[in-house]
Amino acid sequence: MEQNQKTSSLKKRHRLVAMPYPGRGHINPMLNLCKLILSKSDNFSITFVVTEEWLGFLSAEAQEKPLPENLSLAAVPQVIPSEKGRAANIMEFVQALLTKLQHPFERLLDRLESKPIAIIYDVFLSWMVGVGNERNIALASLVTVSASFFTVLSHFDLLVQHGHVPLHVSEKETYKLNRQDEPLDYIPGIPSTTFADLPPSFQKDGRKLLNQMVDMVSSTNNAQYILITSIHEFDKQPIHSLKTKFHVPFYQIGPMIPYFSYQNHKTHNYFHWLDSQPKGSVLYISQGSYLSLSNDQIQEIILGIQDSNVPFLWVTRGEIENLGEVDNAKGLFVPWCDQLRVLCHPSIGGFWTHCGWNSSSEGFYAGVPMLTCPIAWDQFLHSRMIVDGLKIGWNVLKNDAHVITRQEIAEIVSKFMDPECYERKEMVKRAKEVRDMFRQAMDNGGSATLDFDAFINDVMPKHD
Template sequence: MGTIRTEPTTALHVVAMPYPGRGHINPMMNLCKLMSFTKPDSLFTFVVTEEWHGFIGSETKNPANIRFATIPNCIPSELGRAKDFPGFLKAVATKMEAPFEQLLNRLELPVDVIIADTYLDWVVRVGNRKNIPVASFWPMSATVFSVFHHFELLEQNGHFPVELSERGEERVDYIPGIPPTRLVDFPTVFQGSGRKTLSRALEAVSLVSKAQYLLFTSVYDLEAQVIDALKPKFPFPVYSVGPTIPYFELKDHSSVISSNHNVPAYIEWLNCQPKGSVLYVSMGSFLSVSSSQLDEIAAGIHNSGVRFLWVSRGETTLFEDGCGNMGLVVPWCDQLRVLGHPAVGGFWTHCGWNSTLEAVFAGVPMLTSPIFWDQIPDSKIIVDDWKIGWRVKREVGSENLVTREEIAKLVKSFMDAENSEAKELRKRAKELQETCSAAIAKGGSSYTNLDSFIRDISQGQAK
């Protein structure tokens, strides 16, 4: 990785407006940190609700040039988001615009650019009204963006709406830059009750054309064909600046044995495990699988005889008899640090985009267990396009439980150092890791794109 450079340039004031969800706030903050290291004389005003400021305000030490600003809790709490997701989306779409614009009016320094989560499409309207350039920040894969952008093609070809139980295996091969994809591998917003939120996603993506920049959290080299196909569709720069994960903080935290007494207990445990022997398990921070499926997963992993580190949000009674010396269950961990630890040889993941990018960065193959939204196509990308993972469920969307016997067999094969198919996954994962490292090194695609974006907004070149 190249060293992060600094150069004396004119000051810059960036307002960052993330969508109020953990998987959106984190990549936005990571982008701001990267930009602040690159341009230390800039100022970042990071806008969150008062509730979210309570969650994240004291979590990390931010650079001095990143400051928080809050708007009132005008949307349902985190608990409300999980209970009524369509209602939460509606509140985000209708309740945040006015307090955000009032906040802009109170800022002392002029704003040079607003970086806003694409799903907050009203920010584009605010920016255009106030003559402030807006960079639309897409927190999912470029592939998923392209699916929404080309939604009319699905309708024209009779692939929406469809009954997935009858036509789910049909392949869509006409979206520019995207390999043939089964209908069951499209985002869940195309399916069943998920359609209630589809119009929000389509509206947000359609308004990107009114912004002045489009930023992808992806790495260009991982999705080159789809990004190349999208670039001509917009009259402004499209930059891939990923992975927007906290890799720049890793140099401060060695993942191996350290004399530092502040080493977390889970890292000390990993330090005692053989190389590549531990399966890291995390189901994400929002939705979870059913309790009956969770029981099967826990029993299956336990019965596989494979070492595991499991991040469990509240389900601490998963292993009532304890994990023995083969496993550890923790409520939270520094995921990127864990994935980069030599003892970790695989990742059971829900396939959120941030987690996917962290696994690629760390060179760790994945067992994919998607639940919702873009996790379904992410699983397809991991397994079919990148070939660095296996699916836990063979039939996507099936209501049938994956049994503990199936899970034990799968996990055992996946983590077997001598299994030829698993060996191929590991080899391919290391190749993609090198691709990712090259992108963020000096002269790489992400390094260059971030530089270009900063130069554009510094010079006021938004069109």
């Protein structure tokens, strides 16, 4: 079903179809991409395809932030587990994603009023390659992970060849990683790292899922365009490596965060609270929208943050309700916030983050130092990038089961936010340099803007 708006005007435009992976960290960048396309050109209409569950979420959100008139939502049946089901069994979710979504999408595609000139799809919806090629529709693969992590997945065979990952992992086999701290310096485009900085899923747990992700990435070679959500100045080496492996045009279009509209939203109550705080004094805390730490660790973090006496704004996602009474005189707990706008507020002095690529990108754009707390997948590599590569943050947690105590957390948070701390001053300086690099690339005439405009020009039919 499609929610068309001003159908008569839509028919005059070239249709694009966009379909994200059904998760918040993938839907948001795809939606931002579509909005940015429509802000630059009125020659397109976009049909944004999601599951019925996400249609409900996005329709509700559109009541506060209306969608562009030439962007319409469409839904395929809920043939995969719900968002809650994904958290309970990620393998079941991904398996359904790979086997049950294609046919409903094809039926929707064939019912559209006009044939799309291109399908923009999340890189992890690998079955889209067959759909587009069969119908002679151009395919643009949106890479919603970092270029570095995409590069690692693209060269996963090297990890196997060098013995850092077993070729086969059976149910009964235990692979002992006694080379965790050994340098990994053989992945093209990736600075020397260690296996400990790669996701735990590269080990036994999650290996089946990982193998599927590697297959998804390799299928991208059959697309017509690859859209990288980063900038040339930031990811020169990984992009060069990818260009030698994939024979598809690459466009480094910049992070698909709402930088083009974040100043236009309504003011929420938490902004009044931020306005009352001293410049650079508040720690913004968000652990993302999906995976969580253990309850014991969350409790230690909450108590440690409060013991630090640092003002904080915390997007809780329900963690607080399980912990009884919490003194919120020193900070503010909210179930949701306008994250990029918050990070760019002058009172924000630091960002406690799980290091998802969208959140990391918003931290770069805002120019704030980060306390990294990765949980899974690409987050560990981003943490290493932030802490050791860019040197604009510190890592809070260890890559093991050890629970960091409230005393340890209070100590690191107090030092991290201390305006007189020399290490902090240096991080602030470098974070501003990263911010300037990203903003210049995403301004008019910048490298990301030029690549974005080039993609729009290339996807447009040449006979018009």
